Amino acid sequence: MNPLELTLGIMTAVGGFVDISELVFAAKAGSMFGYALIWAFALGTIGMSVFGEMSGRVAAIAKQPVFNLMRHRLGLKLGLITLIGSLISTLITCAAEVGGMALLLNYLTGLPYLLLAVASVAVLMATMWVLPFKWIERTYGLLGLLMIVFAVAVVAIHPPWAKLAGGFVPQVPSGLSSKELLNYSYFIVAILSAVLFPYESYFYSSGGIEEGWGAKDLLTNRVTCTVGFGLGSLLAISILASSAQLFGPINVGPEIPGTTALEAAIPFGKTGLLLALLGMLFAVAGAAVETCMSNAYAISQFFGWEWGRHAKPWEAPRFTLAWIAVMLLALLIVLTGVDVMSLVEYAVLFSIIVLPLSYLPLMLLANDKSYMREHANKWLAKSLGWLFFIIVTAAAIAAIPLYLLTSGGGG
């Protein structure tokens, strides 16, 4: 294991962990429920580590990305339904990320939102065309590390550490009305969905194959999924904690990313604000690339096309055409003028519904000794895998009723 590669891998995972949905729900959760929902982020991160590690291991040993095995395990009909569901949910997520980029650029430059959406997509597509996979992943992941300003900011405002630590324990806050209880439940589901987005596993496992992973990379995979995702999640938790301390007590609802950036501006002034906006911009841009490529991976793998950005764009032509189409469709959605925050709500709602169907075939293959040999799931991965499968299935069943009952967490 090359220590430099490992460090870069971890840093990329940290910087690439947070996306627009986590930004929005972390800030809103802190403002509405104090520290009481930190555990939902922690739980989701453990789930993401479990499924991410599994998908990376399957990519390294069986050389199979998630969508190949999904079709083989679920069959054509159910596989096609899952593919369509995933494509829709990930496309909405991609549109939300593009809209988020345009919003953040609007704060930074003052130029018109729609013009900035077009410019963002042009830059994203240019980097995806020019750079090979490893550099696409690293460029956005490493620039996203500017988000660390949120972790430093939360330390600087001296939060009540005991209360913050108490947030890691699953809880139902006392004194909530039935309406608030429903909102709290909706936030649990939305946070789990935002942390466990299915595109993250597709992108991660496909990335493992892009980089030619084998058995020698299993330790890198494990460390990236535990340490990298864990530290990345701490950034989201920092946003929640700052929001709990700064916004909750004065009843400020951080509905837009600009409000979230104030968490760094309060302790560090203009510099903090600029770092926060740039960190969010790169994190969201990275997520836009990941969602776009995930959809192209999913389509290409499902139909057995040449795929990957380790190859030149013309060497995997249908894959190239697929990511161009996905990015342009995402832009089209943004250009309709739909509200970015509504896109975020739809993205988490659709994603949690397709999540169980995405993870079941992955678990079945990771359990299968005929493919995975001595690297098949052991008792810990099996138990955690099934536990999280039950959790995401319950969340998927509860998602639509909770969304309707709470008007998307708005009460």
Add this chain to the structure above:
Amino acid sequence: MSAFDHIKIVSQLLDLPIVDKDERFCGIVDDIELSGTAGKEARVKALLVGPGAYQGRMLGWMFWIVRKIAGDRMARVPAEQVTEIGSVVKLKSRAETLGLHQVEDKVRAWIPRKGAL
């Protein structure tokens, strides 16, 4: 080997990715053509690849949509071409010689060949 083992082999083949002799992805096992008649031993005669092979595997209206979007082309890969069945099906020839890369080659002509590292 029992009849159930044969059925298992067929079910394991279906929906597996196919790679050619140069390790390039060139489709999925969309259906299987069997030889033999009722009461006699069935053998895998060919792998069927392409949206045209979905016909027997999905409801009529679903296939109608697929055909409208992707067409109904179908390539037939003789079973003798298969060298290995694992997490992918490996072939002994190049995709082009089996008619498996026609669409890929057609689309390739639309993609400019410059600017990428």
